[in-house]
Amino acid sequence: MMKTSKKIMIIGATTSVIGLVGLVPSVYFWHFNRQITEAAASNVHMTTVTRPTVVEAPKTITGKxxxxxxxxxxxxxxxxxxxxxxxxxxxxxxxxxxxxxxxxxxxxxxxxxxxxxxxxxxxxxxxxxxxxxxxxxxxxxxxxxxxxxxxxxxxxxxxxxxxxxxxxxxxxxxxxxxxxxxxxxxxxxxxxxxxxx
Known part of the structure; x- marks a missing residue:
């Protein structure tokens, strides 16, 4: 029984280490991307794009x-x-x-x-x-x-x-x-x- 609980502990510890090893880079990249996004946002000047106004040509005034x-x-x-x-x-x-x-x-x-x-x-x-x-x-x-x-x-x-x-x-x-x-x-x-x- 001892062997089984030791195996479970080793499997649990290994899974935890693997999870932490996988989690650390994810947290690191999330934090790094957040810093880049915030830095970029502080340097971006917002530009409003508007559609050009279409001005109709005045109609010709005419008559017989x-x-x-x-x-x-x-x-x-x-x-x-x-x-x-x-x-x-x-x-x-x-x-x-x-x-x-x-x-x-x-x-x-x-x-x-x-x-x-x-x-x-x-x-x-x-x-x-x-x-x-x-x-x-x-x-x-x-x-x-x-x-x-x-x-x-x-x-x-x-x-x-x-x-x-x-x-x-x-x-x-x-x-x-x-x-x-x-x-x-x-x-x-x-x-x-x-x-x-």
């Missing part, structure tokens, strides 16, 4: 022209749709109203040229050549916007010069009418956008 007002010339004209026939070189025209060239951009606050044209007649644009630099023109749209433009200059072109139809720069208005001794040319009056309401 319905009226053209030139206060300095006492003009308040209705604006009808107008087209240019490339084959014949002819514009659709009426005797007493202006026309919006449908192949150009509608008035807007981003870019492009809006072309409004009409006859050189007293009811329409016969006095347009007297407009002064800086004069204000307003285009009312069918959806309730008012585009205000300032007159900046004019040029005369031959009827076949349609380069103004491909303009893509800052927003502007061009008013076109006939000019010349026999009304054989076109005068283009240019206006820069001032504001939109």
């Amino acid at each position: 022209p319905s009226r053209l007002i030139i206060p300095s010339l006492n003009k308040d004209l209705p604006v009808a749709d107008g087209v240019y026939d490339v084959k014949t070189g002819q514009w659709s025209l009426s005797l007493n109203q202006a026309h919006y060239a449908l192949m150009t951009v509608q008035p807007n606050d981003k870019q492009g040229n809006t072309l409004i044209y009409g006859h050189y007649r007293p009811e329409v644009f016969a006095t347009l050549h007297t407009i002064q630099l800086g004069a204000i023109v307003q285009v009312m749209t069918s959806n309730g916007h008012t585009f205000t433009y300032k007159y900046v200059g004019s040029k005369t072109v031959v009827p076949t010069d349609t380069s103004i139809l491909s303009y893509e720069g800052k927003p502007m208005l061009t008013i076109q009418t006939c000019t010349g001794a026999f009304m054989q040319n076109r005068q283009l009056f240019s206006f820069d956008l001032v504001n939109v309401k």
